[in-house]
Amino acid sequence: MAAVAHSLGDCELDDRRPEAAAAHYRTAIVEGARLGSPLLLANALGGVAAITAERGDGGIAARLWSAARALERDAGHPLLGESERRRYEPRLGDVEMVDVAPDDALQLASAYLD
Numbered sequence: 001m002a003a004v005a006h007s008l009g010d011c012e013l014d015d016r017r018p019e020a021a022a023a024h025y026r027t028a029i030v031e032g033a034r035l036g037s038p039l040l041l042a043n044a045l046g047g048v049a050a051i052t053a054e055r056g057d058g059g060i061a062a063r064l065w066s067a068a069r070a071l072e073r074d075a076g077h078p079l080l081g082e083s084e085r086r087r088y089e090p091r092l093g094d095v096e097m098v099d100v101a102p103d104d105a106l107q108l109a110s111a112y113l114d
Contacts, residue, residue, distance in 0.1 A: 003028075003040060005025070005028040005044075006024065006025065006044050009028060010047060025044045025047045025113070028040055028047075029045070029048070029113070038079055039075075041068075041102070042079040043080060043081075045106075046065065053092045053093060053095060060108065062095040062096055062097065064108065065095055067104070067106070070100060070102050074102065
């Protein structure tokens with residue numbers, strides 16, 4: 001369910017429907033956290049980071065993107081696929097990476113999406 005929600009979020013993001021994308025990413029974040037899946041969490045956080053960057057909130061986008069990348073570092077291998085990177089990175093622009101724990105970003109994403 002979480003992987004489908006993430007994919008639907010990406011489709012909505014591509015179709016320029018950020019509110020619908022955010023709803024799907026929210027589901028993916030909740031389910032990814034419940035399942036303890038860094039893969040699902042990193043990808044959903046990346047999607048939310050792209051939305052926040054497009055909305056002009058670079059600070060939150062930087063924290064969310066940094067958390068997605070932190071999950072990758074913790075896993076020891078890439079979690080975001082090439083298609084996700086090609087989708088999110090242009091939207092993120094020049095956001096600067098910050099030091100953030102993945103758990104902190106989950107709380108931030110949840111608060112932002114509510």
